[in-house]
Amino acid sequence: xxxxxxxxxxxxxxxxxxxxxxxxxxxxxxxxxxxxxxxxxxxxxxxxxxxxxxxxxxxxxxxxxxxxxxxxxxxxxxxxxxxxxxxxxxxxxxxxxxxxxxxxxxxxxxxxxxxxxxxxxxxxxxxxxxxxxxxxxxxxxxxxxxxxxxxxxxxxxxxxxxxxxxxxxxxxxxxxxxxxxxxxxxxxxxxxxxxxxxxxxxxxxxxxxxxxxxxxxxxxxxxxxxxxxxxxxxxxxxxxxxxxxxxxxxxxxxxxxxxxxxxxxxxxxxxxxxxxxxxxxxxxxxxxxxxxxxxxxxxxxxxxxxxxxxxxxxxxxxxxxxxxxxxxxxxxxxxxxxxxxxxxxxxxxxxxxxxxxxxxxxxxxxxxxxxxxxxxxxxxxxxxxxxxxxxxxxxxxxxxxxxxxxxxxxxxxxxxxxxxxxxxxxxxxxxxxxxxxxxxxxxxxxxxxxxxxxxxxxxxxxxxxxxxxxxxxxxxxxxxxxxxxxxxxxxxxxxxxxxxxxxxxxxxxxxxxxxxxxxxxxxxxxxxxxxxxxxxxxxxxxxxxxxxxxxxxxxxxxxxxxxxxxxxxxxxxxxxxxxxxxxxxxxxxxxxxxxxxxxxxxxxxxxxx
Amino acid sequence: xxxxxxxxxxxxxxxxxxxxxxxxxxxxxxxxxxxxxxxxxxxxxxxxxxxxxxxxxxxxxxxxxxxxxxxxxxxxxxxxxxxxxxxxxxxxxxxxxxxxxxxxxxxxxxxxxxxxxxxxxxxxxxxxxxxxxxxxxxxxxxxxxxxxxxxxxxxxxxxxxxxxxxxxxxxxxxxxxxxxxxxxxxxxxxxxxxxxxxxxxxxxxxxxxxxxxxxxxxxxxxxxxxxxxxxxxxxxxxxxxxxxxxxxxxxxxxxxxxxxxxxxxxxxxxxxxxxxxxxxxxxxxxxxx
Numbered sequence: 001x002x003x004x005x006x007x008x009x010x011x012x013x014x015x016x017x018x019x020x021x022x023x024x025x026x027x028x029x030x031x032x033x034x035x036x037x038x039x040x041x042x043x044x045x046x047x048x049x050x051x052x053x054x055x056x057x058x059x060x061x062x063x064x065x066x067x068x069x070x071x072x073x074x075x076x077x078x079x080x081x082x083x084x085x086x087x088x089x090x091x092x093x094x095x096x097x098x099x100x101x102x103x104x105x106x107x108x109x110x111x112x113x114x115x116x117x118x119x120x121x122x123x124x125x126x127x128x129x130x131x132x133x134x135x136x137x138x139x140x141x142x143x144x145x146x147x148x149x150x151x152x153x154x155x156x157x158x159x160x161x162x163x164x165x166x167x168x169x170x171x172x173x174x175x176x177x178x179x180x181x182x183x184x185x186x187x188x189x190x191x192x193x194x195x196x197x198x199x200x201x202x203x204x205x206x207x208x209x210x211x212x213x214x215x216x217x218x219x220x221x222x223x224x225x226x227x228x229x230x231x232x233x234x235x236x237x238x239x240x241x242x243x244x245x246x247x248x249x250x251x252x253x254x255x256x257x258x259x260x261x262x263x264x265x266x267x268x269x270x271x272x273x274x275x276x277x278x279x280x281x282x283x284x285x286x287x288x289x290x291x292x293x294x295x296x297x298x299x300x301x302x303x304x305x306x307x308x309x310x311x312x313x314x315x316x317x318x319x320x321x322x323x324x325x326x327x328x329x330x331x332x333x334x335x336x337x338x339x340x341x342x343x344x345x346x347x348x349x350x351x352x353x354x355x356x357x358x359x360x361x362x363x364x365x366x367x368x369x370x371x372x373x374x375x376x377x378x379x380x381x382x383x384x385x386x387x388x389x390x391x392x393x394x395x396x397x398x399x400x401x402x403x404x405x406x407x408x409x410x411x412x413x414x415x416x417x418x419x420x421x422x423x424x425x426x427x428x429x430x431x432x433x434x435x436x437x438x439x440x441x442x443x444x445x446x447x448x449x450x451x452x453x454x455x456x457x458x459x460x461x462x463x464x465x466x467x468x469x470x471x472x473x474x475x476x477x478x479x480x481x482x483x484x485x486x487x488x489x490x491x492x493x494x495x496x497x498x499x500x501x502x503x504x505x506x507x508x509x510x511x512x513x514x515x516x517x518x519x520x521x522x523x524x525x526x527x528x529x530x531x532x533x534x535x536x537x538x539x540x541x542x543x544x545x546x547x548x549x550x551x552x553x554x555x556x557x558x559x560x561x562x563x564x565x566x567x568x569x570x571x572x573x574x575x576x577x578x579x580x581x582x583x584x585x586x587x588x589x590x591x592x593x594x595x596x597x598x599x600x601x602x603x604x605x606x607x608x609x
Numbered sequence: 610x611x612x613x614x615x616x617x618x619x620x621x622x623x624x625x626x627x628x629x630x631x632x633x634x635x636x637x638x639x640x641x642x643x644x645x646x647x648x649x650x651x652x653x654x655x656x657x658x659x660x661x662x663x664x665x666x667x668x669x670x671x672x673x674x675x676x677x678x679x680x681x682x683x684x685x686x687x688x689x690x691x692x693x694x695x696x697x698x699x700x701x702x703x704x705x706x707x708x709x710x711x712x713x714x715x716x717x718x719x720x721x722x723x724x725x726x727x728x729x730x731x732x733x734x735x736x737x738x739x740x741x742x743x744x745x746x747x748x749x750x751x752x753x754x755x756x757x758x759x760x761x762x763x764x765x766x767x768x769x770x771x772x773x774x775x776x777x778x779x780x781x782x783x784x785x786x787x788x789x790x791x792x793x794x795x796x797x798x799x800x801x802x803x804x805x806x807x808x809x810x811x812x813x814x815x816x817x818x819x820x821x822x823x824x825x826x827x828x829x830x831x832x833x834x835x836x837x838x839x840x841x842x843x844x845x846x847x848x849x850x851x852x853x854x855x856x857x858x859x860x861x862x863x864x865x866x867x868x869x870x871x872x873x874x875x876x877x878x879x880x881x882x883x884x885x886x887x888x889x890x891x892x893x894x895x896x897x898x
Contacts, residue, residue: 539872567865
């Protein structure tokens with residue numbers, strides 16, 4: 001029954017009710033005598049009067065109260081019925097939807113069946129053709145054989161006839177002598193001929209053997225007609241930003257048809273440069289019920305090819321198109337020994353942390369407050385190489401870390417490095433050191449040892465000093481202010497100063513126009529000090545030997561100053577407009593040692609005279 | 610503010626605005642020298658609003674208070690570093706002492722910054738006390754000078770004067786520097802002539818005013834001495850200056866000296882002009898610390 005019918009039932013009920021009411025009224029009217037009903041028995045649910053004996057023990061109500069009660073009852077019934085109507089209406093609309101779905105399903109099934117049957121018919125007719133062709137071939141073969149037998153018989157007949165004719169001819173010969181000569185071979189031939197068996201058997205059978213057609217696949221097709229179609233291929237979704245980690249990928253796909261699917265099977269394999277052949281061992285798979293899953297235990301910074309199939313009771317769908325996902329890289333490793341900083345900048349260097357290249361790097365830095373409160377983290381993105389110069393505020397401490405980035409997203413943060421902008425921090429460039437110069441483990445003390453290495457033992461390169469036993473230091477490439485100190489012994493013959501990066505490696509510090517230095521020479525009578533540039537020095541005598549020397553460089557003011565740091569005594573200042581970035585330089589002219597002190601900021605007497 | 614400080618004892622002789630400050634010359638009656646004395650004083654712009662340290666400049670033979678302020682070009686650096694520069698005369702004047710004008714290197718204009726003990730010089734020729742006591746008192750009470758911050762410098766005879774004032778008064782001067790000083794007067798002609806005249810024949814009295822001798826026995830707060838010497842200075846080559854002796858003494862006693870032999874420079878004010886900025890910067894490091 002549908003809604004309309006239900007409604008009409010309700011109308012009927014209403015009508016019935018009103019009929020009842022009407023009947024009651026009639027009942028009321030039909031008793032006009034003195035025993036007019038003035039009460040309502042709630043038990044028997046009839047009108048009666050107060051004195052009635054039949055209802056003596058029953059609860060009686062006044063007609064007014066009774067009428068109210070009845071009215072309430074009626075409206076409750078009515079509302080129940082309304083609810084029922086709503087339910088039925090919902091049911092009706094559901095039925096409508098189901099009706100449509102059934103139509104659709106039917107349509108698809110019909111299509112399916114048609115397809116299936118077409119396939120079956122096609123297969124059958126193919127088989128039929130094949131069989132017919134086979135029989136035809138058989139027939140042709142048999143006929144050929146028979147024909148050749150026939151020919152053979154004919155030949156034999158001809159030969160026999162010929163023989164008989166020749167025998168008859170001989171027989172007719174008059175000449176007895178000639179006859180005797182010719183007759184023996186002829187008799188022999190005839191005897192020979194008649195002794196040979198004549199094979200009168202048929203070479204072929206008259207029957208055809210009909211091969212049994214293999215219709216098992218047709219049977220299979222017929223069987224599968226009644227089943228669900230196998231699903232169609234799912235579609236791989238492209239990789240979502242930031243959904244990957246360095247060892248896992250979050251893979252999603254979609255199914256764009258209404259096929260029933262029991263489960264999906266996700267396949268993946270690592271894409272590597274050298275392997276073009278896909279071997280089954282390379283491919284991993286995972287059975288999954290949802291349309292997404294997380295694949296783990298992967299290599300970082302690697303591309304994976306992924307595809308998925310859907311399976312239901314009928315079979316497996318074709319594989320989806322292959323999608324390429326990439327895991328994020330491993331985090332880089334900062335090289336603290338190769339980082340330099342000054343009051344207003346730092347140069348950070350790191351190792352990629354990945355064997356394959358990544359797209360770029362991101363550097364993050366934030367101030368590390370003494371009270372540990374969180375300050376904002378700033379980032380520098382799209383860094384193309386493994387180093388970055390970052391501008392900072394002076395007199396602060398920073399925590400700096402680096403991430404590697406590829407199309408899969410950014411890696412985890414590297415181990416951070418603590419950077420202080422309270423002074424000049426730098427290290428020595430070991431690959432510029434003259435072979436006779438050795439450095440301590442912490443890279444801050446250099447030694448020129450007494451033993452003379454034979455020349456053959458020394459390895460020189462384009463960047464090492466070849467004559468002056470010298471080494472360069474690294475400095476932040478910013479034209480700011482820098483200060484460092486060195487410590488020496490009384491007898492150390494040293495050179496300390498600055499040089500351009502391309503200063504001549506086969507010349508002495510201070511001996512060319514690309515380096516400036518202070519030099520200490522020990523003579524038999526006294527300590528001599530020179531301030532060398534371009535091979536020239538002013539004549540300066542110093543009475544108290546400086547053993548801790550402060551070097552101050554100020555690009556903007558164009559000055560390089562030397563101080564006896566222990567006495568705060570100014571020794572000498574070079575004034576020069578420095579064209580390129582400078583490197584601190586150090587040399588030992590004779591066996592001895594020199595210790596570098598970095599991480600210092602210029603004392604007040606240096607910067608504010 | 611400056612005018613408030615000037616007592617009746619001082620008379621302003623001249624005033625010229627220079628490098629945003631004022632180069633003035635004053636005259637007063639000196640109690641040490643018993644005559645009227647002039648001195649030059651440069652007041653930097655900073656002196657308008659606050660007390661400034663003082664650099665005392667002692668000039669050399671034949672100079673007055675004028676040479677330094679007109680030829681040395683010290684005002685720019687003094688202005689920038691906020692330092693008062695006081696340049697007294699080199700000897701008492703107008704005392705009418707017999708023989709005072711006979712030589713250019715003894716008597717007038719050649720006080721040698723000693724307190725003479727011999728007649729007829731001992732009454733007036735007390736430049737040592739004038740420079741180390743009277744003048745600072747006068748400056749401190751009449752000008753916005755910081756009494757705790759004094760340094761001293763000079764040229765030639767004035768270099769000698771600066772060195773001995775610093776060595777004889779440990780801790781009084783925050784820093785000392787000199788241009789071509791007479792380092793070892795008892796060993797040179799100038800010194801021998803002047804000391805025998807002012808101090809008499811007893812050479813032990815001369816040692817009290819010899820920088821090299823004083824250095825050998827110096828004990829006191831650490832000094833930081835800057836000396837510039839022109840290499841082409843005729844007096845260097847004529848052994849009047851003898852810086853090597855001072856260097857040797859200071860090396861032995863570990864008195865910090867930076868001695869710069871400046872190629873091509875002579876004894877003149879052109880030499881002073883060329884390096885005066887370095888010296889004022891040297892003093893500023895200690896005076897403004």
